[in-house]
Amino acid sequence: MTLTRNWKQSSFNVPLGRSNNMTLLFNTRSGQTLEFDRTEWAAIQRCFDSLEHKDPAPDRELVSCLATLGFVVPADLDEFREEEERLHHSKLDDSRLFITIAPTMACNQHCSYCFQQNTPKTRIMSARMQQATIEFVRRKIGNSRHLVVQWFGGEPLVAYAAITFMTRAFKAICAELGVHYYAEMLTNGVLLTPKRVAALSQLCVKALQISLDGTPETYSARRQVPITKAEAHYHYLTEHLQDIVEATGSVTIRINVDRENIEEAKYVVRRFKRHGFVDRRIDFRLGFINTSRGLVDCVPHDCFTNTEFAQQEVAFRRFLESEGCMVYGMPRRKLYPCTAVVRNSFTIDPNGNLGKCVPTMGTPQSSFALILPDDMDRTMRDVETAEMPFERFNPFSSEGCRGCRMLPACLGSCPKHHAEGRRVMACSMQEGLADKIAFYHSFHRGLDNQAQA
Structure with a gap:
């Protein structure tokens, strides 16, 4: 140099x-x-x-x-200009096709804090729409070298047959074109039978997120399920978590918390640890229950403020370290804040509505086009000519983010916060930043020392 x-x-x-x-x-x-x-x-x-x-x-x-x-x-x-150009190129990058599919908006549980409470619980995606979704992917894959599918819902496993059918088709398309196929799934895990766990590798599900609420008693109350079923579910997960990890390679246990059940997050970790689960492929993390998405009128829980939640995250990270767990979440430079801003990324709900924002699936909030099974040519024209949601997203010129030193690691966070007429009032990235960086600096230094020992 x-x-x-x-x-x-x-x-x-x-x-x-x-x-x-x-x-x-x-x-x-x-x-x-x-x-x-x-x-x-x-x-x-x-x-x-x-x-x-x-x-x-x-x-x-x-x-x-x-x-x-x-x-x-x-x-x-000009570092800001370079980072802005990098985001612009990432938004237009077509080397990956991201598809989030909700094969149903129906769910087998009734979580008290669910942000989809006002979303119509549609039936399972019809066979006709499944075929049209496959055709949409086939036509959109173009020059992409990777197809990334995220199974969402509702509860995606309610539509397990649809998932297996579309997966077979996606794998065949990718094999024909020399494209790498990768899938993820967000699930409550209740319908993960041993047979389905064994099939996860065949479905190419490489990352799985399962949500919990603390103790079985709290889970029972918040999911509105009998305590016997809650206890049976926890027992099943502790017995089969290692199988799920081996089948996928990456499991996130998201523990949804507020002021009422925050201490129960430790119970979840210790319960799995008692069964020998201290595995770098398991990511225990806190889920923030709040109304920030603006999709429901009320969450009937005593929610943390952004500052309080950041403090709880710091304490939980220290707890995970003390339990010998891997701790993820170090702020890193990002390509984009989420796939909603990527042009080659789409959400597809059971009715064929095409959108960009995953949390708003099943609502008209981000839908910009519709898959027409009888006229796929028109579908593709509509997609190519539409101005997609968040297409003009640029945190580098957004009030509240312009000139911020955190931009490479944040990129403005949720694009909805930058919609016309809105102003970013609070930055979650800034909350507890000193404690967060101090923790990860010490934690990763410890990992490096262990590796060198």
Whole structure:
């Protein structure tokens, strides 16, 4: 690396003071974190000052180290412009086709906090619409080298036959075209029989998320199921979680919490741990129950504020570490905030409504076109000519995000927050940031030390 050019401090440096007189320096573009005591931090600040004032003789060795890690960049580099262009290219990238399919909006449970409470519980996607969905995917796959399907609902396993039928067709299309096929599924897990668990690998489901609510008693009350069924479900999961992990390679246990049941999240982790489940492929995480999606009028629970939830997440991460679990969630540079902003990404509900936003499936909020089984040519024309939701999404020019140092790791978060007439009032990425970065810096340093031992 040459040091003959001029340098400057990165626009994406985030200094985070700690109560122990240490300072963390986190760069949201490179993902690197450094920790300094008072003396070291003073030296870093002098280095940055010398670059700002174009000192002809900066500490070249220090500048070189900081440049390697992304904390110092060429003086003529417009980092915000580069990140904005990167997002633009990611939105237009057609190397992957993302399809989220809800084969039904029906569900076998009645969760008290469900954001789909006002969504019509449609029947299972008809055989005719399944064929049309397959044809839509076949026509859209184009130059894509990867097909990523997410099974959603309702409860997707209510429509298990539809999933297996469409999966066979997707795999055949991909095999013919030399495209890699990958699937994910969000489920409550109740309908995951041993036979279906064994079939997950054949369905190419490589990532599975199962939601829980704490103890079986809380689960029973919130899902409106008998306590005997709740206890049986927990027993089944503890007996078969390892099989699910082996079949998929990645399992997320999402524990939906509020002020009433937050302590029960530890119960869930310890229950699985008692059965020997300390596996890097299992991601235990808290689910934030709130009304921020704006899709339901009321959530009948004592919900956390954004700040309170961030504090609970920090405590839960420390708990997971103490239990020997892998802890995911370190802020990283993103390609896009979610697939809703990607042009080659679509949601398909049981009626063939095409949309972009997964949480609004089954509602008209993000639907922009309709699959017409009898006129697929028109369907494709409608899709190609439509202005899709979030097509103009750009957090780099959005009020509330413009100029923010967190943008590479956040990209504005939910695109709905940037809709015309709205203003981003609170940034969840900023909540508890110092504690979050401090935890992951220490946690990953510990993992590195273990690997080197």
